[in-house]
Amino acid sequence: MDRTLEGYPVIQPANRLNAIPPYLFGEIARLKADAIRAGKDLIDLGIGDPDQPTPSPIIDALQSASHQPETHRYDESPNGDPIFTSAVSRWFSRRFGVELNPTQHILQLIGSKEGLAHIAWAYLDPGDLTIVPSPAYTVYRVNSLLAGASVYEMPLRAERGFLPDLTAIPSDVARRAKLLWLNYPNNPTGATASLEFYGDAVRFCREHDLLLVNDAAYIDVTFDGFRAPSVLQVDGAMDVAIEFHSFSKMFNMTGWRIGMAVGNPAAIATLNKLKSNVDSKQFAAIARAAAYASEYADNHATLDIIRRRRDILIEGLNALGWRLPYPKATFYVWLPVPPGQTSVSFAKRLLEEAGVLVIPGVGYGAAGEGYVRMSLTVSGDANGERIQNAVDRIGAAGFHP
Numbered sequence: 001m002d003r004t005l006e007g008y009p010v011i012q013p014a015n016r017l018n019a020i021p022p023y024l025f026g027e028i029a030r031l032k033a034d035a036i037r038a039g040k041d042l043i044d045l046g047i048g049d050p051d052q053p054t055p056s057p058i059i060d061a062l063q064s065a066s067h068q069p070e071t072h073r074y075d076e077s078p079n080g081d082p083i084f085t086s087a088v089s090r091w092f093s094r095r096f097g098v099e100l101n102p103t104q105h106i107l108q109l110i111g112s113k114e115g116l117a118h119i120a121w122a123y124l125d126p127g128d129l130t131i132v133p134s135p136a137y138t139v140y141r142v143n144s145l146l147a148g149a150s151v152y153e154m155p156l157r158a159e160r161g162f163l164p165d166l167t168a169i170p171s172d173v174a175r176r177a178k179l180l181w182l183n184y185p186n187n188p189t190g191a192t193a194s195l196e197f198y199g200d201a202v203r204f205c206r207e208h209d210l211l212l213v214n215d216a217a218y219i220d221v222t223f224d225g226f227r228a229p230s231v232l233q234v235d236g237a238m239d240v241a242i243e244f245h246s247f248s249k250m251f252n253m254t255g256w257r258i259g260m261a262v263g264n265p266a267a268i269a270t271l272n273k274l275k276s277n278v279d280s281k282q283f284a285a286i287a288r289a290a291a292y293a294s295e296y297a298d299n300h301a302t303l304d305i306i307r308r309r310r311d312i313l314i315e316g317l318n319a320l321g322w323r324l325p326y327p328k329a330t331f332y333v334w335l336p337v338p339p340g341q342t343s344v345s346f347a348k349r350l351l352e353e354a355g356v357l358v359i360p361g362v363g364y365g366a367a368g369e370g371y372v373r374m375s376l377t378v379s380g381d382a383n384g385e386r387i388q389n390a391v392d393r394i395g396a397a398g399f400h401p
C-alpha cells in the first residue's frame with residue numbers, strides 16, 4: 001500500500017481517472033491566490049456564475065414547498081416530481097410550440113451538468129467514438145473519455161459564426177460515432193444557432209444514426225429581443241435528439257441544482273435507467289420551486305444588468321481596437337488575444353498587469369487557442385462600474401489586438 005497522501009494509505013484509484021486531462025490553469029490559479037493574498041483588487045471575469053440572487057418569489061416557492069411533508073421523502077416518481085414535469089411540458093409548449101409528454105419526453109436532473117455527464121456513461125463503451133465541439137464546456141469531452149470512448153474534436157471557427165462544418169466530419173468518423181454534441185447558445189463563444197442550422201444537424205444525425213445531444217443551458221439568457229430556438233422545433237428531431245435545460249443561468253439558481261433532459265423517449269429512458277441506479281433525484285421542494293419559476297418567474301432585471309455590462313465591455317474593447325460583435329446570448333465575451341500571445345500567456349499578463357482574471361481559451365479545447373473567455377457575471381457590479389474598471393485597466397496596461 002502506498003503512503004503518499006499526507007502519510008495516509010492510498011488505494012490505487014481506477015485507471016480511468018487518468019483520462020481526466022491535467023489542470024491547465026495551475027499557474028493562473030496560483031497567481032490569483034497570490035493576488036488575493038497580497039490584497040490586490042482583482043476583477044474576476046473567470047467563472048460564469050450569476051452574481052445576482054435568485055428572484056425572491058422563487059425562494060418563497062421553495063419555502064412553501066418545503067413545508068409540504070411529502071417533499072421530505074424519497075421522490076419515487078419514475079422521471080421527476082409530476083408538478084415539475086408537467087410545468088416543464090407547459091413551458092415547452094408556450095415557449096417553443098413543442099408538445100412534450102411529461103412521463104415520456106422529460107427527465108428531471110440534478111442540474112444539467114449531471115445529465116450531460118451521465119448521458120456519456122449511458123451510451124459510450126470503451127472503443128466507441130463521440131463527436132465533441134472544440135472549444136466546448138469540458139463536461140462532454142471528459143465524461144466521454146472517462147467512459148472509455150475516443151473523442152473527435154469538431155472545430156468551431158469565427159468565420160462560420162462558431163457553428164461546426166458538419167460536412168467536414170470525415171465519413172468514417174460519422175459512421176463510427178454514436179453521439180454528436182452541440183451547445184447553443186454557446187459557452188464559451190457566445191454564439192447562437194438558427195433553426196436552419198439545427199435542421200442540418202438533425203438531418204446529419206438521422207443520416208448517420210447519431211444521437212444529437214444539445215446543451216441548451218443558456219437558451220433563455222438572451223438579449224436584444226433574440227429568442228433562441230430549441231432543436232426539438234425541427235421536424236423529426238424527436239427521433240434523434242435529446243436536449244439539456246437548466247434553471248441555473250436563467251434564474252440565478254446555480255446552487256439549487258435543478259434541470260431537465262427533454263426529447264427522444266428512448267434516450268430519456270436510457271438516461272433514466274442509469275440515473276435511477278446512481279441518484280435518488282433532487283429535493284422535491286426544489287423541483288417545485290423550479291416549476292413555479294418556469295410558470296411565473298421573470299428575470300429581466302438580471303438580464304438587463306448583464307446586457308449593460310456586455311455593452312460596456314464590447315464598446316470599451318472595440319475602442320481599444322478589437323472588432324467584437326455584441327453577443328446575443330450567454331454571459332460570455334470570446335476575445336481574440338493580441339498577436340504574439342497564447343491564450344495562457346495573455347491571461348497571465350492580464351492578471352499580472354491589469355488585475356483582470358479571464359479563462360484561457362485552450363482550456364475549452366485545442367480550437368480555443370488564440371482566445372480568452374470573459375464572463376459578465378462579475379461580483380460587486382451594480383451598474384457596470386467593475387466592467388468599466390476592467391476595460392480602463394486593460395487600456396492602461398497597453399493591451400490591444
Ligand SMILES: Cc1ncc(COP(=O)(O)O)c(C=O)c1O
Pocket residue numbers: 048110111112113114137183186187215217245246247248254257258259
Ligand atoms: C454550457 C454549459 N452547460 C451546462 C452547464 C451546467 O449547468 P448546471 O449543471 O448548473 O445546470 C454549464 C455551467 O456552467 C454550462 O456552461
